[in-house]
Amino acid sequence: MNSVSTPPPDRIPVLVGIGEITDRPKEITDGLEPLALLVEALRRAEADSGARLLGEISSLDIVNFLSWRYRDPEKLLASRLGIQPKHAYYGPVGGESPIRYLHEAAQRIARGECQVAAVCGAEAQSTATRAQRAGITLPWTPFAHDVEEPKRGAAFQKPAAVKLGVFRPVSVYPFYEAATAAHWGQTPREAMAESGSLWSAYSEEASENPNAWLKRRFTPEEITTPSADNRLIAWPYTKLMVANPTVNMGGALLMTSLAKARAAGIPEQRLIHIVGGASAEEPRDYLERDQFAESHAQNAVLKAVTELVGGDAKAFDAIELYSCFPCVPKMARRTLGLGADVKPTVTGGLTFFGAPLNTYMTHAACAMVRKLREDATLGLLYGQGGFVTKHHALVLSRRASGEPLAQATSVQSEADRNRGVVPPFVTEASGPATVESFTALYGRDNAIEHGVVMARTPDNARALAQVPAYDKATLAHLLNMDRSPVGSSGALSRADDGGLEWRVG
Numbered sequence: 052m053n054s055v056s057t058p059p060p061d062r063i064p065v066l067v068g069i070g071e072i073t074d075r076p077k078e079i080t081d082g083l084e085p086l087a088l089l090v091e092a093l094r095r096a097e098a099d100s101g102a103r104l105l106g107e108i109s110s111l112d113i114v115n116f117l118s119w120r121y122r123d124p125e126k127l128l129a130s131r132l133g134i135q136p137k138h139a140y141y142g143p144v145g146g147e148s149p150i151r152y153l154h155e156a157a158q159r160i161a162r163g164e165c166q167v168a169a170v171c172g173a174e175a176q177s178t179a180t181r182a183q184r185a186g187i188t189l190p191w192t193p194f195a196h197d198v199e200e201p202k203r204g205a206a207f208q209k210p211a212a213v214k215l216g217v218f219r220p221v222s223v224y225p226f227y228e229a230a231t232a233a234h235w236g237q238t239p240r241e242a243m244a245e246s247g248s249l250w251s252a253y254s255e256e257a258s259e260n261p262n263a264w265l266k267r268r269f270t271p272e273e274i275t276t277p278s279a280d281n282r283l284i285a286w287p288y289t290k291l292m293v294a295n296p297t298v299n300m301g302g303a304l305l306m307t308s309l310a311k312a313r314a315a316g317i318p319e320q321r322l323i324h325i326v327g328g329a330s331a332e333e334p335r336d337y338l339e340r341d342q343f344a345e346s347h348a349q350n351a352v353l354k355a356v357t358e359l360v361g362g363d364a365k366a367f368d369a370i371e372l373y374s375c376f377p378c379v380p381k382m383a384r385r386t387l388g389l390g391a392d393v394k395p396t397v398t399g400g401l402t403f404f405g406a407p408l409n410t411y412m413t414h415a416a417c418a419m420v421r422k423l424r425e426d427a428t429l430g431l432l433y434g435q436g437g438f439v440t441k442h443h444a445l446v447l448s449r450r451a452s453g454e455p456l457a458q459a460t461s462v463q464s465e466a467d468r469n470r471g472v473v474p475p476f477v478t479e480a481s482g483p484a485t486v487e488s489f490t491a492l493y494g495r496d497n498a499i500e501h502g503v504v505m506a507r508t509p510d511n512a513r514a515l516a517q518v519p520a521y522d523k524a525t526l527a528h529l530l531n532m533d534r535s536p537v538g539s540s541g542a543l544s545r546a547d548d549g550g551l552e553w554r555v556g
Contacts, residue, residue, distance in 0.1 A: 060310035064157035065322040068305035069417040070095025082178030084191035088301030096303040102315035109165040110138040112152035114172025114410040122195040145436030147443040149412040157325040161456040166311045172410025173301035207335040222285040223438040224376040225490035233537035234344035240532040246377035247271030257399025264405030286491040294406035302413035328445035329355035331466040341471035351465040356444040369427040371415040373435040374400040474513040484543045504553040516553035528555040
C-alpha cells in the first residue's frame with residue numbers, strides 16, 4: 052500500500068452497530084410490515100452500539116422492497132424515527148445494493164459529509180404470501196398500487212428469452228452453471244457434487260445462526276436429489292439449490308466516524324473499519340454478453356479487492372460469497388484462488404439463512420461484523436445482483452488501514468477490457484448449431500416442460516431454441532450426467548409457434 056498521511060478521526064468510517072429481526076408470527080395479521088421491521092432492526096443496531104445514535108442519522112439508505120410497495124419509504128422511515136437526514140435514499144433492485152450502500156456511506160463519512168449513517172433493508176414476503184392465499188387484508192401501511200413496480204427480469208431481456216421462460220434468475224443462472232462446468236472440465240455429475248457440498252457448507256453455517264430461517268444442516272445428497280419436497284425447478288437446480296424469498300426479516304447497520312464513535316464512548320474493540328471495495332457490471336441483457344464461462348465484472352471486482360489485502364485472497368479469514376445459485380460462489384472462489392474446502396459464508400446463504408430478496412447482504416454484513424468482533428481480522432463481503440449482472444465487494448477489518456478511503460470504486464474499465472466479441476443474436480436460423488449452454492424447465496410434478504438450448508451457428512451467431520418435452524432423445528443428451536453437452540452438435544429448425552427448436556444429431 053502507498054504511504055500516505057492517516058486521515059483525521061472524523062474522516063475515518065467505522066461500523067458501530069448491527070441489528071436483525073426474524074419475524075415468525077403465529078397469526079397472519081400479527082406479522083410486521085417491512086417498515087416496522089426496519090424500525091426494529093435500527094433500534095437493535097442502536098442498542099448494539101451502546102450509544103444513542105438514531106436521532107443523529109444524517110445518511111439513510113434503504114434497500115429496495117419487493118414484498119410490499121410504499122410511496123417514498125425513505126420519508127416514511129425518517130418520519131417514524133423522527134429524523135430529517137440530509138441524504139435519504141431508496142434504491143433500485145439489486146442483491147449487491149446493501150454492499151454498495153455501505154461503501155457509499157463510508158465514502159460520505161470519509162468526505163466529511165456526515166458523522167452518522169444507516170443502511171437497512173427488510174422484507175415480509177412470508178406474511179404477505181400467507182395473507183394473499185388466505186384472502187386476509189393486512190393492517191399495514193396501504194399498498195401503494197399507483198407506485199410503479201421496479202424494473203427487473205423480463206424488462207431487460209429479449210422477447211425470445213421471455214417466450215421460452217428464461218428470463219427469471221432460476222432459469223438464467225443455469226446457463227452459467229452448464230458453461231462454467233464445461234469450461235472447468237467437469238462432468239455434470241462432478242459439477243452437481245461440488246454444488247451439493249458447497250450448499251451443505253452454507254446450510255451448516257445457517258444451522259448455527261440464530262437469525263436464520265431454516266436452521267438445519269442438509270447433506271449434499273439431500274440438496275441435489277430431487278424429491279416431492281425438493282422438486283426440480285430448472286436444470287440442474289432443485290428447490291434446495293435456489294434462494295428462498297418467503298421469509299420475514301429486517302437488518303440494519305449503523306456507521307459513524309471514528310471521532311463520533313469515540314465521543315459516544317463505544318469501545319474500540321467493537322469498531323469495524325472499512326478498508327475499501329470495488330464495483331462493476333455486465334450488460335443487463337444477458338444475451339448481450341460474450342460468453343458464460345466466467346464474468347468479467349466479477350473477476351475485476353474480486354481481483355481489485357484482493358489487491359487491497361496484498362494480492363492473496365488467503366489473507367481473508369472470513370468471507371461471504373453471494374449464494375443465490377451455486378455457480379456464483381463457485382466462480383468467485385476460483386477467481387479468488389481459493390480451494391473447494393473454503394468456508395464460503397458467515398451467514399448461511401440465501402437458501403438456508405433465507406433470501407429477503409435484495410437485502411440478504413445486509414444480514415451478511417451484520418454477521419461479518421460479529422465475526423470480526425469475535426475472532427477474525429479481515430473480512431470480504433461479495434454481493435451480486437441481476438443475472439450475474441451487478442457486482443460489488445467490500446473489505447472490512449478489525450484494524451484501521453491507516454489510509455484514506457478511496458472515492459473511486461468502479462473497475463468497469465478492467466471488466467470491459469477483458470470482454471470478447473459479443474455474438475449477434477438471431478431469431479431466424481436453420482441448420483447446424485452447437486450448444487453454448489442449456490437448461491430444462493420443470494413443472495411442480497418434477498416433469499420436464501421443455502428444454503432450452505443457447506446455440507451457436509456456423510457463422511457464430513447466438514440463438515435460443517426450445518427442446519420439446521416429447522423429444523426424449525435430445526433431452527437425454529442434454530441431461531447426461533457423465534458428459535457435458537456443451538459444444539455438441541445438432542440442428543436448428545423452425546417450430547410450429549414460429550420460434551426455434553434444437554435437436555441433437
